[in-house]
Amino acid sequence: MQIAIVLYPRITALDAVGPYEILQRVPNAELVFVGERRGEVRSDTGLLGLTVDRTLDEVTSPDVVLVPGGSGGFELPEGGALHTWLRAVDETSTWTASVCTGALILAAAGLLKGRRAATHWLAVEELEARGVTHVPERFVRDGKYMTSAGVSAGIDMALALAEQLSGPMTAKMIQLATEYDPHPPFDAGSPQTAPRRVRELLWARRETVMRS
């Protein structure tokens, strides 16, 4: 079983590394970081370099493909190399997944048309403009498509994916190995629970939050 996590310039690092930390622990799975060119890509902030180990050409039939979000996703050319590759590998994948605004990339590649999906709460309109029905849940499964809400939600989704790939015992062992017993010091992690002022401030800055 091969799990391919896509990297591209200006990715949101946790979107990729959260699911990586869960899925690398699935027994008998080979996890690879794949991108257009081998070598370093920088995260959306420019502050962290992550390494692409395999080019798109070298990964032709992953069982699982996962697309993280990030401001760089908005700059990918329509019908460019990544979109073309996604359409190709989706034909044989068992699971096609995204985290955060990674759903916009899957949608731009034409893979979510008419489907239900999650994304970052600031990107809902852009997802729906692609003909996708947004579902305000932590992660959403529609057929073989698994999509999560923003950034940290990829961890929850990856545990659900680990269960699908290897059963609940494996998923629980991974959860305990990574001590994923979250206790955020505040209850401000969703637009439903965050103080109104916090939500409004972020909404007012949404172009910057999403695209830079």
Next chain:
Amino acid sequence: MQIAIVLYPRITALDAVGPYEILQRVPNAELVFVGERRGEVRSDTGLLGLTVDRTLDEVTSPDVVLVPGGSGGFELPEGGALHTWLRAVDETSTWTASVCTGALILAAAGLLKGRRAATHWLAVEELEARGVTHVPERFVRDGKYMTSAGVSAGIDMALALAEQLSGPMTAKMIQLATEYDPHPPFDAGSPQTAPRRVRELLWARRETVMRS
């Protein structure tokens, strides 16, 4: 304000990238990834490359220093370059922090003697052998030392640190920007809540889980 996150070979990637994703959003903070040598280090699994941008010599007085865990931490020489640097920067840091078995590194550097600290639940004995009192909480503050439980707990701790650095409004905005509203699909993330068999299986494999 400068925040330095330490990278070393065979680090647990989420230990570093979880806190990075939170702390890079603290206003007026410069976040840097620092290590013995510039360039790529590979994660504990070997599957992910992360880039060290600054050498230890180049970062001499960070306000915040954060040490992630990882199997490579067990192989750092006692009194070697990283321990020496940690002792030096700790003299002027406002916060000295660790995630997971990063607490063992701080302890080996002599910085947690007689203090209360958190670490990965499989590493408690090793922490206490260094004269540190283990506290089974998500994260623990003792003076300027902030330490978290395993892997994913660094996200919770980083939000608390963001509050210390920039107030509760900032921390809540960061939590909402990263949609940190966790809903794990299982309740198996701590040794208290995990099924007994899951806990026992991991305990039996603890040498492998911690050191490889």
